[in-house]
Amino acid sequence: MKAAVVVFPASNCDRDVAVALEQATGKPPAMVWHGQANLPDDLDLIVLPGGFSYGDYLRCGAMAAHSPIVRDVIARAKKGTPILGICNGFQILCETGLLPGVLMKNASLKFVSRAVTMTVESSNTMFTARYKPGQTIKLAVAHGDGNYFADNETLDRIEKEGLVAFRYVEGDNPNGAARNIAGIFNDKRTILGLMPHPERVCDPLLGGIDGKAIFDSLVSALS
Amino acid sequence: MTDATLAQAIEHGLIEDEWKHILRVLNRAPNLTELGIFSVMWSEHCSYKSSRVHLRKLPTTAPWVIQGPGENAGVIDIGDGQAIVFKMESHNHPSFIEPYQGAATGVGGIMRDVFTMGARPIAMLNALRFGEPTHPKTQHLVSGVVAGIGGYGNCMGVPTVGGEVNFNRSYNGNILVNAMCVGLANTNKIFLSAAKGSGNPVVYVGSKTGRDGIHGATMASAEFDDASDEKRPTVQVGDPFTEKLLLEACLELMATDAIVGIQDMGAAGLTSSSCEMADKGGSGIELNLDRVPCRETGMTPYEMMLSESQERMLMVLKPGREAQAEAIFKKWELDFAVIGVTTDTKRLVLNFKGKTVADIPVTALADEAPLYERPWEEPKRPAPLGPVAEPKSITEALAKLVASPDLASRRWIYEQYDSTVMADTVQKPGGDAAIVRIHNTNKAVALTTDVTPRYVQADPYVGGMQAVAESWRNLTAVGATPLAITDNLNFGNPQRPEIMGQFVLAVRGIGDACRALDYPVVSGNVSLYNETNGQGILPTPAIGGVGLMQDVTKHATIPFKAEGETIIVIGETKGHLGQSIYLRDILGREEGAPPPVDLKIERRNGDFVRTLIASGRVTAVHDCSDGGLAVTIAEMAMSSGLGATLTTPPTAFRAAFWFGEDQARYVITVSAASAHRLLADAKAAGVPAAKLGITLSDRLTLDGEDPFPTARLRKLNEEWLPKLMSAA
Numbered sequence: 001m002k003a004a005v006v007v008f009p010a011s012n013c014d015r016d017v018a019v020a021l022e023q024a025t026g027k028p029p030a031m032v033w034h035g036q037a038n039l040p041d042d043l044d045l046i047v048l049p050g051g052f053s054y055g056d057y058l059r060c061g062a063m064a065a066h067s068p069i070v071r072d073v074i075a076r077a078k079k080g081t082p083i084l085g086i087c088n089g090f091q092i093l094c095e096t097g098l099l100p101g102v103l104m105k106n107a108s109l110k111f112v113s114r115a116v117t118m119t120v121e122s123s124n125t126m127f128t129a130r131y132k133p134g135q136t137i138k139l140a141v142a143h144g145d146g147n148y149f150a151d152n153e154t155l156d157r158i159e160k161e162g163l164v165a166f167r168y169v170e171g172d173n174p175n176g177a178a179r180n181i182a183g184i185f186n187d188k189r190t191i192l193g194l195m196p197h198p199e200r201v202c203d204p205l206l207g208g209i210d211g212k213a214i215f216d217s218l219v220s221a222l223s
Numbered sequence: 224m225t226d227a228t229l230a231q232a233i234e235h236g237l238i239e240d241e242w243k244h245i246l247r248v249l250n251r252a253p254n255l256t257e258l259g260i261f262s263v264m265w266s267e268h269c270s271y272k273s274s275r276v277h278l279r280k281l282p283t284t285a286p287w288v289i290q291g292p293g294e295n296a297g298v299i300d301i302g303d304g305q306a307i308v309f310k311m312e313s314h315n316h317p318s319f320i321e322p323y324q325g326a327a328t329g330v331g332g333i334m335r336d337v338f339t340m341g342a343r344p345i346a347m348l349n350a351l352r353f354g355e356p357t358h359p360k361t362q363h364l365v366s367g368v369v370a371g372i373g374g375y376g377n378c379m380g381v382p383t384v385g386g387e388v389n390f391n392r393s394y395n396g397n398i399l400v401n402a403m404c405v406g407l408a409n410t411n412k413i414f415l416s417a418a419k420g421s422g423n424p425v426v427y428v429g430s431k432t433g434r435d436g437i438h439g440a441t442m443a444s445a446e447f448d449d450a451s452d453e454k455r456p457t458v459q460v461g462d463p464f465t466e467k468l469l470l471e472a473c474l475e476l477m478a479t480d481a482i483v484g485i486q487d488m489g490a491a492g493l494t495s496s497s498c499e500m501a502d503k504g505g506s507g508i509e510l511n512l513d514r515v516p517c518r519e520t521g522m523t524p525y526e527m528m529l530s531e532s533q534e535r536m537l538m539v540l541k542p543g544r545e546a547q548a549e550a551i552f553k554k555w556e557l558d559f560a561v562i563g564v565t566t567d568t569k570r571l572v573l574n575f576k577g578k579t580v581a582d583i584p585v586t587a588l589a590d591e592a593p594l595y596e597r598p599w600e601e602p603k604r605p606a607p608l609g610p611v612a613e614p615k616s617i618t619e620a621l622a623k624l625v626a627s628p629d630l631a632s633r634r635w636i637y638e639q640y641d642s643t644v645m646a647d648t649v650q651k652p653g654g655d656a657a658i659v660r661i662h663n664t665n666k667a668v669a670l671t672t673d674v675t676p677r678y679v680q681a682d683p684y685v686g687g688m689q690a691v692a693e694s695w696r697n698l699t700a701v702g703a704t705p706l707a708i709t710d711n712l713n714f715g716n717p718q719r720p721e722i723m724g725q726f727v728l729a730v731r732g733i734g735d736a737c738r739a740l741d742y743p744v745v746s747g748n749v750s751l752y753n754e755t756n757g758q759g760i761l762p763t764p765a766i767g768g769v770g771l772m773q774d775v776t777k778h779a780t781i782p783f784k785a786e787g788e789t790i791i792v793i794g795e796t797k798g799h800l801g802q803s804i805y806l807r808d809i810l811g812r813e814e815g816a817p818p819p820v821d822l823k824i825e826r827r828n829g830d831f832v833r834t835l836i837a838s839g840r841v842t843a844v845h846d847c848s849d850g851g852l853a854v855t856i857a858e859m860a861m862s863s864g865l866g867a868t869l870t871t872p873p874t875a876f877r878a879a880f881w882f883g884e885d886q887a888r889y890v891i892t893v894s895a896a897s898a899h900r901l902l903a904d905a906k907a908a909g910v911p912a913a914k915l916g917i918t919l920s921d922r923l924t925l926d927g928e929d930p931f932p933t934a935r936l937r938k939l940n941e942e943w944l945p946k947l948m949s950a951a
Contacts, residue, residue, distance in 0.1 A: 009556070010467045012380020016646040035554075050644075052378040055464025111373045113641045142377070142641040200646045205660070205775065207643075207651075 001222040003029035003045040006073065008064050008088075013050030013199065017086065020199035021047070024215035025223070034067045044222040045082050046073055048089030050142075050197060060103060060145045061091030070096060082126060082222065083191045084214070087143055090183070090193030099186055099193045100158065101150030106143070107176025113142040115207060116196060117169040118182045122162050125185060126221035127192040130213035137166075137210035139196035141174050146195040148177035148184075155179055165192055226252035235262035241593055248587040256525045256573070257581045260588065263491035263529060264498055267751050270592035273717040274749045277727055281734045281744045287706055288745055289410060295336040295487065296406075297745025298413055299707050301771050305661065306410045307668055308342035311350070311403035311711040311767040313750035317458040318400040322367025326400050327375040327461035328533050333404040334379060335487035338470050339536060341414040341477050342406025345645060346659045347376050349386040349402045350672040350711065350765040354395030356628050356947050361390070364398050365636075366948060371461075372402070373639040378463035379470070382648050383640035384657035387672050387765075390628040396755025401711040401748075403767040405670055407661060414477060416486040418500035418508060418539040418565050423483055425497070425508055425563035426545070428552050429469050429535035432493070433518035435459050436531025465534040465557070472555035473536065481544035488535040494528045496537040497563075498571055502589035504539075510563035512575040524573055524580045539565055599723035605681050608801045608815030617881050618928045620809050621853045624882075625861070625936055627808045630850055631943035649775055653862065655700040655846045656768075660775050667775035669703030671768045675849070676761035678817035681802050683725040687732025687764055688820040692886060693848055694768030695740050699829040700846040700889055702778045702836035703770030708737065710747040710766055715759025717751045725762040726751075733764060739822035742768070779836045779844035782863035788842060788918045789898035790867060792852060794828045794888030795911040798879025804850050805882035818884050825887040831910045832889045840893065840901060847888035852915065853881035853925075855890045860923055861937040868924045869916035881925075892918060 003021050007014045014031065021029045029047070030040050039046060053064035064070060070092065077083055077098050085093040093099040106112055115138050120131040131137070150158070155178055158164060165183040173180045175195070183194025198211025232242040235258060245253055245261050253261060263269055271278065283291035289306055290298035296310035314329025334344050349372055354361050376383045381404075418425070436459035476482060484504060486496045493515070501508040512524050518532070540548055545561055552559035566572070571588065573581040614620045624630055637652035649667055650658035656671040673694040679686025691708065698705040710733060715722040737743055753760045772778060800806050801815025835841045843863075847855045860866055871877050893901050898914065905912035922930040 010378060010380075010464050012378070012467070012644060016644065019646060051380060052464060052467075055378070055462070057464070110370070111377055111639045111641070113377075113643065114638050140643045142644060144377075197643070200643045203646070205649055206646060 001025050001044045001219050002042060003047060004032050004039055004043050005029050005047045005049055006032050006034065006069055008034045008051065008053035008067065010053060010055055011049050011051035013086065013197065017047055017049045017199040020202045020215050023202060024219045032069060034069050036069050038072050039069065039076060043076065043081055045084065045218055046076060048083065048085040048092050050087030050089060053088055053092065061088060061095040064092045065095035074098065077191060080190055084127065085193040086197055086199065087195055090195055091145065093191060093193040098191055099184055100154050101148055103145050104147040104149050105145050106147050111144040112174045114174065116141045116174050117172045118166045118196065119169060121164045121167050125189045127214055127217055128165060129220060130217040136169065138208055139198055139211055140200045141196045143195055146175040146177065148181045150178065158184055163187065166194055166196065225254060227255045227258040231255065231258060235259065236266060237262055241265060244593065248584065248591065256528060257583055259525050259529050260494050260581060260583060263494050264588040265592050269491050269495050271749055272593045273595050273597050273751060274726065275594055276596050277730045281730065282738045283743050283745060285741060285743045288743055289413065291745050292747060294415055295339050297707065297709060298340065299745060299769065300410060301666065304410050306408045306413060307769055308337050308340045308406040308408050309404065309709055309767065309769055310336050310746035311401055311672070311709045311765060312336065312748040313711055313713060314400045314402065315398065315713065315750050315753055318368055319398050321458040322364050323371040323374070324458050324460050326368040326371030328459045329400050329402045330372055330375040331461050331463065331466050331533055332489045333402045334381065334466065335489065337404040337406035338473055339414065339485050339487045340408065341412045342408035343474060344381045344404050344406045345647065346405040346657065346670055347381055347383040347402065348657065348670055348672050348767065349400065351386065351388045352394045352399035352763060353390050354398065355392045356390050358395045362948060362950065368400055369636050369639050375461055375463045377641040379467050380644050382642050382644050384642050384648055384659060385652055385670055385672065388633055388636065389676060391676065391761055393761045396758065397753045397760050399713050399753065399760065399763055401765045403672060403709060405668065405769065412477065414482060414485050416500050416503055417484045418504035418506050419483055421506060421565055421567040423539045423542055423565045424545055424561045425510065425565060426538045426540055426548065427515060427535065427560045427562045428538065429557055430462065430465050430532055431516040431518040431558055432522065432527055432530045433532045434522065434526055434530060437526060437529045459531045459533050461533050468555040468557055469534050469536065472552050472557055476548055476551050479547065481540050481548050483539040483541055485536060485538040488537055490531065492529065492531045493537065498585055498588045500537065500539065501571060501585045504565070507566035507568035507570045507585060508563055509566050509572040512573055514560050514562040516558040516560050524575045597717050597723045598720050599727050600720040602683060602721050602724045605814055611800055611810065611878060613878055614809065616928050617853060617877055617925050618923065618931045620805065621857055622931060622936060622939055623809060624804060624850050624854055625857055626939040626943045627804065629804060630854060632941045633944065634941060635944040635948055649778065650701060650780065654781055655697040656703065658701055658775065658778055665774055667772045669698045669701050669770040669772060671697040672765055673697060674763055674765045676763045677802050679729055679762040679764060681817045683728035683762055684732040685817050685820055687729035688736040688822065689817065689886065690764055690766045691733050691736035691740065691742065692820050692822065692825045694766045695742055695825065696829060696846045698768050698770030699833050700779065700844050702833060703772045704833065705740065705742050705768055705770040707743050707745045708766050708768050710744055710764055712747065713750045713753055713760065713763040713765065715754045722759055729762055729764050736822055740826060777837055777839065779841060781845045781859055782843060783859050783865040783892055783918045784842040786865060786918055786920060787895055788892040789895050790856065790915045790917060791891050791893065791898065791901065791912055792847065792888055792915055793832055793891060793905065793910060793912050795885065796852065796880060796883065796888065797885050798876055798883035799885045800879050800883050803882055803884045805878065818886050820886050828887045828910055831905065831908050835891065840897065841891045842894065843892040845890050847890055848884065851882040851884050852890065857923065857936055859890065860933045861940055864921065864933060866919045866922040866933045867916050868919050871926055
């Protein structure tokens with residue numbers, strides 16, 4: 001699997017996800033600087049990592065969505081290249097319109113960093129095949145703007161079409177997200193955006209390996 | 224240039240003798256720019272003029288110390304060519320005036336101190352002290368400080384992994400915000416601040432210079448009064464995005480060999496960075512201020528030199544390496560300007576619009592800054608503790624204590640800090656010490672901050688020792704070998720002999736403990752004048768400890784692991800109630816001496832516990848401190864959901880046994896089968912150890928008292944702080 005991680009100024013989970021990818025694939029991903037016009041050819045996977053791209057002083061992800069490299073990300077997405085957006089990456093994907101909805105400020109108005117329980121809503125995708133259907137997992141969240149929102153019509157549609165990837169367990173929703181949504185797919189299930197950080201939960205010493213299945217699923221599907 | 228006057232010097236916080244000293248070293252009157260430079264360099268904050276004579280007595284060396292105090296941060300060797308770079312620093316005054324920005328820029332400043340030495344920050348901690356929970360400003364200050372620390376650290380992508388919080392009325396008008404940064408470097412790539420050589424380019428990088436923070440260092444060297452809010456414009460504004468870029472750009476340049484010396488522009492900005500670099504390099508510096516990148520037009524040399532705009536660095540490069548360095552900073556979209564050159568004149572010379580606007584011997588600003596041996600007196604000791612009555616129920620007292628301001632859960636705070644970014648946090652907030660793995664290795668560092676201000680107030684010498692001993696114990700309790708400390712000494716007005724007495728004796732206690740434990744001081748910071756309207760804070764010498772684990776998989780944690788295990792206390796329980804939380808919060812008495820500290824015993828008991836952890840013989844370990852055995856065991860229960868049945872020894876006074884705060888103790892659990900052997904081994908090693916009870920399902924049962932469900936205890940412990948913060 002040939003993967004690339006896009007590095008924006010003030011991305012800060014780029015190394016973490018690179019480590020998780022290397023652990024899964026045995027080789028380090030390409031790290032692509034935001035100012036580059038193009039991603040490498042023949043990519044199997046593009047990762048938009050967590051962080052505070054361009055400081056996120058405007059709406060989170062809003063500036064990154066208009067950066068040079070993201071033009072190519074959008075072009076590749078349209079050709080079907082799989083994309084994984086984690087935290088700030090999810091926010092950027094929503095800002096580009098590649099995923100529906102927006103991520104608003106947490107309902108608590110505070111940053112939240114903790115382990116959160118969620119269920120795998122769809123395990124027949126390239127991102128989630130290694131999970132059991134309906135499996136309950138625990139992943140780390142760390143964000144100030146993870147409150148997923150879309151109009152009811154959109155929410156009904158993504159629910160009906162099975163595009164909800166992960167859902168916080170009732171009572172453990174850390175940000176007020178609509179219908180407890182933690183992560184969603186695009187229509188073709190080639191793009192996954194999620195607020196939790198699977199890359200931080202790939203080592204028993206760090207509190208579990210519940211995040212590892214995402215990377216392992218991708219390796220199985222794309223290698 | 225017009226000469227400055229004595230009246231202006233006094234407005235700048237100098238005293239008449241210091242003004243005369245300036246006239247002597249210059250052999251003329253300074254102009255206003257020069258006076259401004261003297262005033263910040265000679266401020267308490269930059270010159271340590273009241274504290275230096277005492278700080279010199281601290282032990283600062285050990286075979287593993289690479290760099291002791293005097294640089295931007297301390298450096299210790301952790302083997303395999305790797306070093307830990309760390310320091311703790313206060314941002315008290317700004318945080319009281321403007322809590323969000325004050326705390327945020329405190330975090331930014333200490334991070335720069337660490338990465339300016341060539342280290343990538345890998346962990347942050349913070350030691351916070353607020354006023355009484357019911358004080359009208361407390362809620363606002365807690366909320367602002369915590370958001371500010373999170374806002375900056377989270378964006379930087381450095382995990383905030385630990386710290387401590389106290390509430391006390393003495394901080395009502397003067398909160399303490401002490402931030403500690405820990406970084407990882409290679410031992411052969413440590414950068415120092417000396418501006419060596421002549422004819423080397425002096426380079427400014429980072430943010431532009433604005434009018435913010437002018438006189439911040441002077442403000443931090445004065446007491447507060449009712450008009451302190453008017454000082455808000457002296458607080459700097461933080462920009463973590465720029466700092467993140469500055470971090471990456473600096474580390475990228477540091478991978479080359481272009482840098483001669485580098486220093487962050489912290490307190491007193493361009494003034495202190497240029498003076499200190501020249502002083503350490505034994506050189507001079509000549510700056511052309513026309514080239515300083517400015518955020519606003521029409522800035523004067525005075526404003527440029529005194530600005531404390533954040534996210535800036537000054538560096539001296541090897542000649543001819545400007546283009547290489549500039550390319551890196553342009554890539555990260557940061558300002559880069561060659562603003563001067565090193566000279567051999569040992570003078571700081573500033574030119575602006577074709578004129579020389581300042582010309583000062585560097586040594587006058589740095590080495591020859593005033594030094595005061597301030598008069599001090601032994602502080603009054605509290606009266607000995609009188610008789611203490613037995614409570615009706617130990618369990619009920621315990622339930623109150625776990626929900627008291629100093630013992631309630633800090634979850635509301637630490638969940639606002641990203642504690643897991645960088646994916647190496649092994650022990651998150653909530654342990655005795657944080658554990659952060661050294662990336663790509665099996666090693667880890669253990670990190671903690673500690674001080675018990677009420678002990679220091681009652682007996683500064685013992686309190687100083689206790690702060691060091693407790694940090695050593697917390698590192699030991701997770702299985703680490705303690706290596707070194709950074710100290711952040713927060714005190715009141717040093718011109719009051721009783722405050723100076725607290726300082727002198729606490730430093731003596733810290734020094735003695737560090738010597739006895741082979742645990743030297745490698746960096747630190749002094750914050751004086753923490754007073755409002757003449758009311759000083761509790762003396763608060765916060766200690767930041769760093770320990771090393773060779774095998775991170777062999778660490779201990781607090782929660783009980785299984786039912787039916789034996790609970791044992793290591794160390795002797797005499798039942799010392801003087802200055803205990805029980806006495807203060809249950810009986811309303813702040814009396815007696817703090818618990819005695821015996822460093823030989825501390826070391827013996829700690830070494831024993833560390834061996835137990837390394838050999839995998841214990842299932843849980845928790846340092847015993849505030850609240851004594853009862854609170855320690857309650858915390859082990861609450862974090863696991865399990866319970867315990869406990870029995871008081873027949874001869875003991877129950878309140879003193881369960882709530883006494885005797886030092887050098889740990890509570891551990893072992894499987895029932897191996898308890899006997901462990902007790903025998905302790906006896907053989909000369910370490911007191913006693914069985915307290917066994918772990919059980921889900922409630923705490925103490926002697927014959929009504930069982931108390933662990934879940935209810937946990938609810939009390941968890942809900943106190945959220946309730947305080949949501950109160951209208």
